Amino acid sequence: MSDFERTRGAFTITTDPRRIDVDAVHAYLSRSYWAEQIPREIVARSIEGSLNFALLQGASQIGFARVVTDSATFAYLCDVYVLEEFRGQGLSKWLIGEMLTHPSLRGLRRFLLATRDAHGLYAQFGFAPPRNPAALMEITKPDFYKRAQGGA
């Protein structure tokens, strides 16, 4: 599929794999609350297997989101961030809104995500708590990478 690109002033959203900065994603995720201390090699592998959206200012990556999807029925949104100095100007709303127009992500039966405190962001795009939480099951490993490094 051809790459997806949107621009707004100095900012660009792109799915072009050549413009995804794995080091920048790793630098943020390794200090995030959900993937603290994640190894770079695992970030690189996750990006290889995902539909990735880089948020750029010029050539510099200042935000990111990735979607794990079969491009037909299901998707899982994860690793959404905007760097601290660029927050509060609507960039994540722009990123999520544009992402949802991607051809691979239209007409899906289920779109999941997990968040600690950003429900109000995603609610603006139709995400809601599971209608039937009892129907969902998971295997989850809190502090997975921290423990692997002997940090927790």
Ligand SMILES: CC(C)(COP(=O)(O)OP(=O)(O)OC[C@H]1O[C@@H](n2cnc3c(N)ncnc32)[C@H](O)[C@@H]1OP(=O)(O)O)[C@@H](O)C(=O)NCCC(=O)NCCS
């Ligand atoms: C969450 C995050 C991506 C928001 O980025 P941003 O570009 O500053 O956000 P925007 O300016 O587009 O505005 C976000 C909107 O969601 C709302 N919101 C709800 N929960 C929020 C939260 N926890 N953090 C930030 N915004 C939140 C804001 O109030 C705002 O709504 P409004 O402007 O319509 O009132 C950014 O704060 C971030 O990277 N946080 C750390 C990583 C993180 O928590 N990522 C989400 C993991 S699920």
